Amino acid sequence: MWDDRYTAYDFGPGHPMHPSRLDLTYRLARGLGLLDHDDVEVRAVVPATDEQLLTVHDPEFVAAVKEASADPSAATGQFGFGTEDTPAFAGMHEATALAVGATLGACEAVWSGEVRHAVNIAGGLHHAMPGASSGFCVYNDIAVGIRRLQELGAARVLYLDLDAHHGDGVERIFWNDDRVLTVSLHETGRALFPGTGFPGDTGGPQARDSAVNVALPPGTGDEGWLRAFQAVVPQLARAFRPDVVVSQHGCDCHYSDPLAHLSVSVDGMATATRWVRELAEDSTAGGRWVALGGGGYELVGVVPRAWTHVIGVATGRPVDPATPTPQEWRDHVYDVYDREAPELMGDRDGRPISYGDWHQGYHPEDPVDSAIMATRRAVFPGWGLDPYLD
Template identity: 40%
Template sequence: MKPLYVYDKSLLEYRFNDQHPFNQMRVKMTTDLLTASGFLKEEDIIKPRKATDEELLLTHQPDYVEAVKKAGEGSLPGSQMESYGLAGEDTPTFDDMHEKSKMLVGATLTAVDEVVKGNANKVLSLAGGLHHGFTGRASGFCIYNDSAVAIEYMRKHYGLKVLYIDTDAHHGDGVQFTFYNTNEVMTYSIHETGRYLFPGTGSTTERGGDAGFGFSVNLPVDAFTEDESFLSIFEDSLENAIIKFKPDILISQNGVDAHYRDPMTHLALTSKSYEEIPRIVNRLSDEYTDGKWIAVGGGGYNIWQVVPRMWAQIWLAMHNEKPPRGKLPDAFLKKYQAKSKVEFPTLWEDDLSDFQEIPRKNDITEKNEGMLQRILMYLEQI
């Protein structure tokens, strides 16, 4: 069974305003890059369905869903906006936000449907990955939490054990706390330490509560962590988590904002990491979950220089394609290069001429390695 790719232009309508850093044009740019390079064919693409309100209520509170509906109609009282996380610059309201947000959740559920029905083992839906959404509150650019809904959908309707993998620079707090007290889902998040970055959670001591103790796995890496250290602790810890939990299926959130050119974080990953991360997950899915892997998008705020090339690697990994080298397709460059207000990349791999030497590299590597050993010890205790 070949992998499938969920896409439709309706997924680009999740848009706060023209100045907001969360810009879904990166989904279209990635799709255009894959198409121009010949890696994505029309027969690979499936259209998303819209999530139902009933499906949103698998994880979201009824009063919150109603608040989002009213906010998108301009009828939610200002006194309630803040309590639902809909005030301020991060997650402001926009017209018809309930319906447009349902499309993103529905896209991820479309991916789930294809896998559980046996139409594909691996499906990519880049419009999703809104991991900061809580059961009753919007947060961090995220209104509804598509991954959390998809996980509960798989649990309730198909009885699957799900392991959630989050490699975004920001901690996957919304997904973690949705399943914090259950041992039927394992959440795994490797991210920049919350000492310097939103949302400030995700320490190694956040291990779950009640029956879920031990089933929340967090690896907060130090600022300026680079490829070698990140990849080493990622592969080792994730494989151990999978072996311990024995999931039926993997769902991975693939934020690419840990890239050294991302304007919102302090990590130092290059294209090397984003070539390897999905190939590690692909290998582990083949080895431990019969290839069942759903991948979604997430963070990534340098849409010109970073996101399309890095996200394209997820689709290529699903096909066991080696990372391409050399010039990007002429059609892609012609379409976007002139529109970019920054120097537009012309190669698949990073040009590292602007990469700065990592401060305290040895100290950071040793600190991350020490954290890995603690996590491995925790996993042994489950």
């Protein structure tokens, strides 16, 4: 899903979530030829309607967003925007409705069988609540997309959130809905916004064990992050038997991101993206997979490469991390942003990532293993799984 108007989602100069990251991603994917194949379609975006937004958001909130969109000075912070984190800006409603519409289009195309996989890098706005914006997110495109999948007949939706920050908005919206399994791997709320997402947060009374939170310590790194994925996600996916997989690929878990501290490489994120595709392919989802963007605030060095890897995996042409970035793309980065762009699509110079198999045993003295086990103990028994076995 692509629209040049994506870059209108702009909180202004100096804000971490600058729209340049979307433009640079699209240019990089184009430069590598990922979009130039007969079996790949770049589809235009139709903005979400008010009726679609209201499947998740409160009428008063949507009306307030529209008012502030027309006159940003009217924003008081009452509904979460007009703050330092989420400033109001002219055209805010239209820009965010466009991102939501793109996710809706992606979900509809995948569910209808027109495509197996769809990507919306402008999506992944996982902090927005029904009645409030939060954490740079105005409307929650993910929740609106999942609601649409349910309307179309999806009985079980697996939502997987790989952002460094807890996917609190999506979790809150589906807290009491056992048709949606939300799984969030994130830096612990003891160290990072929004301060939520602990292992004991497992869903409402109508949906026990439908919320899964892996709260990882700062400095987790590639090995620990991938170990956490493999120790939690595949087992729950098999038990849940999803009809479709929706994933959020916030890349602020990177070691150079200015807002988080998980210390993961682009190579690690690319590996996890391949695993998400495999989950969709090998599970009851039958390959149905919608991949979305999210956080990520190292705008030149990280976001374009991380999301280009998502596009490569989704289109069936995963990019080797040793691949050079196109010279034309690097020249554009230097000319426009006066920065040297990365020369390769990865960070590790071919060094393998060793994350270990969980069935070989966990190490309780290790903070990462301790975090993983806390999640397994919290939710595995409810799914008939043994926390101590693979």
